[in-house]
Amino acid sequence: MLGNRMTEAKPKSYDGSDITVAFDGNRCLHFAECLRGLPAVFDVKTRPWISPDSADADEVAEVVRRCPSGALHYTRRDGSTETPPDPTLVTVVENGPILLHGNLLLSSRRETRVALCACGQSSRKPFCDNTCHN
Incomplete structure (x- = not known):
């Protein structure tokens, strides 16, 4: 986990051509799965810090699904959504x-x-x- 806090008052969306990534800073626990998974897309040193078009939409969705706190979510332009595991x-x-x-x-x-x-x-x-x- 990372030590610094990156909280925002409300979730913010970052639009790409094939996928939109939403980030809720109030839920982020800084496990840094996103930063390690796709540093070209998730880069806290740049603004905006999420750039969905810097990788394939499937790769972005896969890394977003690794976010353990649910601070990151995605919406695909093709309408596909995250399928939760069964069993929980x-x-x-x-x-x-x-x-x-x-x-x-x-x-x-x-x-x-x-x-x-x-x-x-x-x-x-x-x-x-x-x-x-x-």
Whole structure:
């Protein structure tokens, strides 16, 4: 995980010709899967920091699906969407959140990937806000 916080008040969309990537900084836990997966697309040293057209839309979608917190989502121009795994995957991160990946209904909203608070300190319960790592 990266130490710096990159929070935004509301999710922001980055449009490409074949795919749009949405980022919710309030959900980002800085596991850096995006930065390692496609550094040409996800580069915090440039503005905008997400450039969806810097790689093939299939590659972008695959890296977005690796985001464990669900801070990143995508919409394909061809209408295809993320297919959650069945059964739901649950990962307990040592000294970190509980990661869920599947067809989820939490707090009356549909999700495919979320990070739940395991320490009890989050101000966004049941979701992790990385409080225990700040």
